[in-house]
Amino acid sequence: DQQVKQNSPSLSVQEGRISILNCDYTNSMFDYFLWYKKYPAEGPTFLISISSIKDKNEDGRFTVFLNKSAKHLSLHIVPSQPGDSAVYFCAATTLINNDMRFGAGTRLTVKP
Amino acid sequence: DAGVIQSPRHEVTEMGQEVTLRCKPISGHDYLFWYRQTMMRGLELLIYFNNNVPIDDSGMPEDRFSAKMPNASFSTLKIQPSEPRDSAVYFCASSLSGFSSETQYFGPGTRLLVL
Numbered sequence: 001d002q003q004v005k006q007n008s009p010s011l012s013v014q015e016g017r018i019s020i021l022n023c024d025y026t027n028s029m030f031d032y033f034l035w036y037k038k039y040p041a042e043g044p045t046f047l048i049s050i051s052s053i054k055d056k057n058e059d060g061r062f063t064v065f066l067n068k069s070a071k072h073l074s075l076h077i078v079p080s081q082p083g084d085s086a087v088y089f090c091a092a093t094t095l096i097n098n099d100m101r102f103g104a105g106t107r108l109t110v111k112p
Numbered sequence: 113d114a115g116v117i118q119s120p121r122h123e124v125t126e127m128g129q130e131v132t133l134r135c136k137p138i139s140g141h142d143y144l145f146w147y148r149q150t151m152m153r154g155l156e157l158l159i160y161f162n163n164n165v166p167i168d169d170s171g172m173p174e175d176r177f178s179a180k181m182p183n184a185s186f187s188t189l190k191i192q193p194s195e196p197r198d199s200a201v202y203f204c205a206s207s208l209s210g211f212s213s214e215t216q217y218f219g220p221g222t223r224l225l226v227l
Contacts, residue, residue, distance in 0.1 A: 044203070
């Protein structure tokens with residue numbers, strides 16, 4: 001049961017342009033969402049998060065948008081840099097159940 | 113702090129053999145998580161501990177999988193007997209206070225190949 005879905009397994013973007021990574025979820029009980037970045041041969045590292053009481057959270061070049069009615073969130077990277085090339089995982093959790101689910105990941109390639 | 117430490121980094125074994133993966137969480141972190149990453153399913157939570165006590169093992173795929181945390185600085189994930197479909201990268205992560213109020217810090221992972 002894939003409660004968190006990242007339907008694009010890969011994305012290629014030119015350096016300097018915007019990268020938009022999408023994530024959909026099915027469980028309306030999720031109230032906290034996170035994005036992780038993973039380089040080859042390393043563990044995932046936390047990137048940015050958003051609570052369900054917000055619809056936007058920004059941290060430097062990274063912005064996460066949450067659309068609760070559509071059960072959709074997205075990660076925007078502007079401007080994209082070659083060092084952003086990695087696999088990005090979307091994750092969702094509930095405060096009550098402590099049940100965390102991850103998407104399958106999207107491999108972002110930023111071309112110089 | 114050295115971060116979350118996992119060993120071995122790579123493991124190749126034959127079907128039917130016992131496999132033990134090890135994890136040392138960040139000192140002071142009360143939560144420890146074991147995840148499995150595969151191409152098809154992405155990251156899956158297998159089990160997590162709070163103060164060395166297993167809280168939720170509903171993600172453990174079968175009875176062949178077991179996890180222990182004998183003390184605050186060490187945990188093991190054991191597969192016995194191992195099967196080729198267990199081939200994946202296994203991550204350990206730790207955090208100060210659970211899933212949502214604090215981020216999780218992941219180890220580098222153990223890449224397991226069962227032949």
